[in-house]
Amino acid sequence: AQTVTQSQPEMSVQEAETVTLSCTYDTSESDYYLFWYKQPPSRQMILVIRQEAYKQQNATENRFSVNFQKAAKSFSLKISDSQLGDAAMYFCAYRRPRLAGAGSYQLTFGKGTKLSVIP
Amino acid sequence: DGGITQSPKYLFRKEGQNVTLSCEQNLNHDAMYWYRQDPGQGLRLIYYSQIVNDFQKGDIAEGYSVSREKKESFPLTVTSAQKNPTAFYLCASSITGGANEKLFFGSGTQLSVL
Secondary structure, eight states: OOEEEOOOSEEEEETTSOEEEOOEEEOSOSSOEEEEEEEOTTOOOEEEEEEETTOOSOOEETTEEEEEETTTTEEEEEEOSOOGGGOEEEEEEEEOOGGGOTTTTOEEEOOOEEEEEEO | OOOEEEEOSEEEEOTTOOEEEEEEEOSOOSEEEEEEEOTTOOEEEEEEEEETTEEEEOTTOTTEEEOOSBTTBOOEEEOTTOSOOOEEEEEEEEOOSSTTOOOEEOOOEEEEEO
């Protein structure tokens, strides 16, 4: 079974600074997808960024980028130029590829990292 | 606007009572999911459905039931067999197929026990 570990329950960052959130996962699959989701106080889950395991290039979305280390099974999220609106819970998630059969649509989530942004 | 609507936003359950959480989507998505979130925890999958009239158990299906009679709707019933139902429940949907598949989430229902 796949597991996702976020070792930092809470983190803080000064506004305009950069912060990196850690995520490691355990899987025996070679092809899979990884995600970072943001959950603000409204509790709405918002997709931040996604990475396909077969792609060596790290995904980027504006101020958000990942450092994907497949051999180390590590998937960290870097937030640059942090803004007050970035304050939220951040969840790392893993999904098996579709062709894996039943259950391939399931996401396995980590327990989350609460990010605070200091003005 | 297209999206996922969950209702009610807050729900209270009495001992021994079954309650049903509503989830409707107008995104024309094939797949729908129910997740449970406890404080300090990530989301855990309860049930999912890839097509109408078919659904599968997730990791924590005991004490819950679902139906998928229409593509747009995927209600979740929390039965009296679920002894610890207090949690935040999130419904999601996705298009099946294609490289851009991703989950769209509703705004959630907070269930509490009286």
